[in-house]
Amino acid sequence: MNKIICTLKLIRMLWSKKLVREFFLFLELSFIVMVTVATLLPISNAVVFSSGIEKTLPDYSELIYCSEYEGVSKGLDIDKLKSDFAEKYGENPKVYMTESNKISLSNRDNENKENAEALGSIYMLLISEDLFNDINLKLSEGNFKKAESDILPVIISPNMSSVHSIGDKIRCSSKDVSTFDDGTWIQRSDLDVECEITGILDKDSTVIDIVSFPSRIEQASLNVIGWNIKKYDNVGYIIAAECDFLPIVKKTSAAFAFDNSISTLSEDIKTLNSKNTNTYGFAEYNGLKKQYYHVTFTNLRWRLVVMVLLLLVLFFNYIGYLIMNVKQKQHVLSIMNLCGMSLWKLLLINIASFLLIVIPALLIGLWLAPYTVHFLTHESFYGYNELIYFAIWALFLISTFFGIAAAYVCRKSSSIIGFYKKA
Amino acid sequence: MIQIENICKSFSNGKENVIQALSDVSLTVNDGEMISVTGPSGSGKSTLLHIIAMLDTQDSGKYFYNGIDVSAMSESKKAQIRNREIGIVLQDYGLIGEMNALKNVALPLTIAGETGKAATQRAKETLCAVGLSDKLKQKANLLSGGQRQRVAIARAIVMNAKVILADEPTGAVDSKTTNDIMDLFSSINLKTGASIIIVTHDLAAAERCGRKVKIEDGTIS
Known part of the structure; x- marks a missing residue:
């Protein structure tokens, strides 16, 4: 001392x-x-x-992102794109798609529980079967299942876990359904499904949500592939795998994953974009990542x-x-x-x-x-x-x-x- | 206690000019001796003192301190000896001006890891012994030349030094103060038995010492 x-x-x-x-x-x-x-x-x-996206996405060698341009509204012809890629690259790619809909929630088990809509908005995110099979979602509790009956197994975001627990049964139905003059809709009107909570997302998890990019495809970045759960902590999310009674119907964007590497990928993307001007836009994963960092540093x-x-x-x-x-x-x-x-x-x-x-x-x-x-x-x-x-x-x-x-x-x-x- | 044999020391200014400060100097200082080292400016007096104080090393020759070869000692060991056994008094006092007299005197105690009431009391007693009991809290840069030199002497003896080395201690003070300071050194020599080596130009001060050593052109004459 x-x-x-x-x-x-x-x-x-x-x-x-x-x-x-x-x-x-x-x-x-x-x-x-x-x-x-x-x-x-x-x-x-x-x-x-960026690291979260790569840890959550399955292992693959190449990923081609495809999006419909604004105003097209026909939806991607997934089967044609898949067969075209298979013919060109000699491999059937896996198709990763998601669909997000705003929903309202009711808790069947306990009506006295505080309604989760106190969060503000709740969305249901459907993911395609290929994505479900391969995704590495980080859960804090429970597990992620496919539907085996007419009850849809779902996982919830952590901000909903204070109100809902694993095993809870909830009913999810469409909210704020609206259509444009041409009949296209923002939220699907046929969503009304009984769900069971089987898991809770980890607070540091990354969600894969493949969304469309209506503008110039060269400006698309990693944000079209997914987001970190912390970014939307005032919005609730329920994630489920698509199934027979609730398939993905809004197919405005998708990602095609290949196990084999494609040496001509960059050139092929340019060719695809020049051939599909004003209809579809294509981007490779590395390009999305580069653009993401470019925007970050530019800002x-x-x-x-x-x-x-x-x-x-x-x-x-x-x-x-x-x-x-x-x-x-x-x-x-x-x-x-x-x-x-x-x-x-x-x-x-x-x-x-x-x-x-x-x-x-x-x-x-x-x-x-x-x-x-x-x-x-x-x-x-x-x-x-x-x-x-x-x-x-x-x-x-x-x-x-x-x-x-x-x-x-x-x-x-x-x-x-x-x-x-x-x- | 201090034995120097055939010490040589030179300095180079980097331009081929080599100054031979000490040349084949031998000196023995016994316990309790009070020695003066005189000589003209540039004769090597201060260089000799620095070597004895283990602040500098000789180019050749041997220096034994209490029978131990100093060249075999580590720098830390030399610093420790300087802290506990050697007290140094300089012409321009060598005090920390912003600190008061008590803290200046207590500096070797602080370096030795001694603090608290016991250390403060010891520093106080040492200051009283040199006649500055009323200047304990006075800042060093507000003291007179003679008072500062007394503080420097107090700092040199606070650790019960066995050797006190003084480099022109009366160089910056008047004759009356010179006498007072030499009286102090004599008193310390008598009471504590410490060996005292004083480098000085002042022949009157040199006369107060038991032995006089004269250095000229780097050699003892």
């Missing part, structure tokens, strides 16, 4: 008298950590999401530039602080050496005096970072409140300026008694 107290006393001798310089450095580093986390979080989320580009600049300023400030500290404290360090502190201990004390500023600043920055991200995220600004972000940046620059100015003003020429140990 005595040694710790003595070490702290020696460290205190190396700090400035009123701790002004150290305080500004502490503040700088905390801000840097918060801003860095806020900037890198979307990249981290992107990596997690972040200015924040990344700001973050890199801030890191440079921080590096300069901390290196400057170390150099100035060693220069100004040569006098103190040489006296400590005179009084019997070894050079190794001098070095350790110097490093410790630096780390005692850095480590608390890092910890506080990391602790405040999630609150900062939450504070910065504002829907009306499309993800990040840019004004607040740059206000933090401005505050950081001002404190850096004052930190450097204060260090310069407070700097006194130290009476160097010289090093007795000459190299």
Whole structure:
């Protein structure tokens, strides 16, 4: 204990008298950590999401995504596409399709249970048989089954598990059914099915939901393949495998999975798109992934530039602080050496005096970072409140300026008694 | 206690100029001796003191401290000896100006890992012994030259040093203060039996020592 107290006393001798310089450095580093986390979080989320998609999707060598363009509304001719691919590549691909419908829910077992519609909206996601057979959905409880009777086994999203449990029987029926003038519909009207809950999705799971991309297919990204369950935590989801009494009927998009690799895939996709202009759009999985990261980095580009600049300023400030500290404290360090502190201990004390500023600043920055991200995220600004972000940046620059100015003003020429140990 | 045999030390400024600071210097300092080392500027007095203080190493020759060859000691061991057995007093005092007298004197105790009331009391008593009982909380840079030198001497003896090395301790003070400081060194030598080596230009101060060693052009004459 005595040694710790003595070490702290020696460290205190190396700090400035009123701790002004150290305080500004502490503040700088905390801000840097918060801003860095806020900037890198979307990249981290992107990596997690992309990894989640790949872990949830089955093993395959190639995946071709196909979507109907907006206004076509005929539905994909899945059988023709499948046979065309089989003829071209010598392999019958697996067909991954999903269909999402808004539903209303009633709990047959216990009418006193709070209605799950308190969530806001609940959707039923049907998945194709091929996808059901191969998918690696992450469940926290239970399992995922196919229908063997007229009761449909379903798994629910975690935000529904507070109201529903495994074994509960619920009735799902279409909600907000509406049709366009040409007779096409948003929600299918024939959905009315008895279900049994057999499993609950894990809170970190990724859901495969293959949706159509009505615009230019080159702009489609991983979001057309699936989503992370955390993204829609205010919406309930019920997932089931299609069956005889509830098949997928809305076939506006699909993914075709191949076990064999296709060396000409990129060229084939271009050819397919040029032949099917304004009807279908095709994309390969790697292209979707590339586009996803491209969009992520594009959205972040200015924040990344700001973050890199801030890191440079921080590096300069901390290196400057170390150099100035060693220069100004040569006098103190040489006296400590005179009084019997070894050079190794001098070095350790110097490093410790630096780390005692850095480590608390890092910890506080990391602790405040999630609150900062939450504070910065504002829907009306499309993800990040840019004004607040740059206000933090401005505050950081001002404190850096004052930190450097204060260090310069407070700097006194130290009476160097010289090093007795000459190299 | 201190035995130096045929020490040589040179410095190079990197431009082919080699300065021979010490050339074949031998010196023995027995326990309880008070020695003055005199000589003109640039004669090698301070270099000799630095080697004795284990702050520098000789190019050749042997240095035995209490019978142990210093060149065989690690840097940590030398630092430990400097902390516990050797006290150093400098011409410009070598104090930390922003700290008060008590904390300056307690610095070797802090480095040795001693803290608390016992350490503070010891530093207080040492300051009182050098006549600065009323200046305990005074910042070092607000003390007079003589008072600062007393604080430096107190710091040198707070660990009950067996050897005190003083490099021009009276160089920055007036003659009256010189006498006071030399009285202090004599008192310490008598009371504690510590060996004292004083490097000085001041012949009057040198006369106060039991033995006088003169260095000229890096050799003892």
